[in-house]
Amino acid sequence: MGCGGFHELFRVYDSRNTGYNDRRPDDTQEKISLIKRLYAEGRIGKDSYYSLKDRAYNGNLSFEQLMDIKESSFNSRENTSQDSEVKDDKPNNKNKSINKYKEKIKELKRSREKVESIRTKIQERLNELLQEKEKVEEMAESMVSSSEEAAREYIEKKLDLEENIQVLKKRKKELEKQIDEIDKTMKVVDTKMLDYEAVKLQEELENIKKDI
Numbered sequence: 001m002g003c004g005g006f007h008e009l010f011r012v013y014d015s016r017n018t019g020y021n022d023r024r025p026d027d028t029q030e031k032i033s034l035i036k037r038l039y040a041e042g043r044i045g046k047d048s049y050y051s052l053k054d055r056a057y058n059g060n061l062s063f064e065q066l067m068d069i070k071e072s073s074f075n076s077r078e079n080t081s082q083d084s085e086v087k088d089d090k091p092n093n094k095n096k097s098i099n100k101y102k103e104k105i106k107e108l109k110r111s112r113e114k115v116e117s118i119r120t121k122i123q124e125r126l127n128e129l130l131q132e133k134e135k136v137e138e139m140a141e142s143m144v145s146s147s148e149e150a151a152r153e154y155i156e157k158k159l160d161l162e163e164n165i166q167v168l169k170k171r172k173k174e175l176e177k178q179i180d181e182i183d184k185t186m187k188v189v190d191t192k193m194l195d196y197e198a199v200k201l202q203e204e205l206e207n208i209k210k211d212i
Contacts, residue, residue, distance in 0.1 A: 010048045015100070031056040034066050078111035101193035105186055120177040126168050133161040 032053060039049040052069070055061035140154035 028056055028059075031061060031063065031066060033153055034063075034070075038066075038070060038073065043070060097196055098193065101196070104189045105193075108182050108186045108189070112179060112186075115175050115178050115182065119172060119179070120176065122168050122172045126165060126172065129161055129165045129168070133158060133165065136161060 005186070006092075021073060034058060035044075035049060035052045036054075038044045048069075052061060052066075136154050136158045140151050140158060143151040
């Protein structure tokens, strides 16, 4: 072999050896695996999936770029999730408002039942006192001619009964007034609830029209 051939062989060997030492590991498959994972997780769409694969095979895609894509897709999904939560809160807020009105009506009904129960008991006691008063009056009249002192005792008893009767009548009127106020309040709350439902229904219809 001549000198020229020897030098040519050495040059080729040296070129191959240098190329081997300078060659970096091929990370294309790692990039493809990451792209597939992003696609499987729904972080990128079908078009982006094929586009990124082509860039990876052509050597035009770095891991830094893939990380940026992953981070931006995460933020996008997080914002979408938050928007969805806000939208989901609207029906919840509506239900809370409706339930608030319904709970108020229940409370008013319970209060009315309690007041009505006391009013009924007062009325029953009033009936008893009125009957007792009537008997005392009859006894007092019959005693006037026979015993003035006995008649006076019946009259005093009648006055005590009358005082108790007037107290209970006053309480009865107060309770009846409370019942009337409760009934009026229930109508107001019921009207507000119906108005709220009507307004919300109108808003829902308007939103449906916007999407058409």
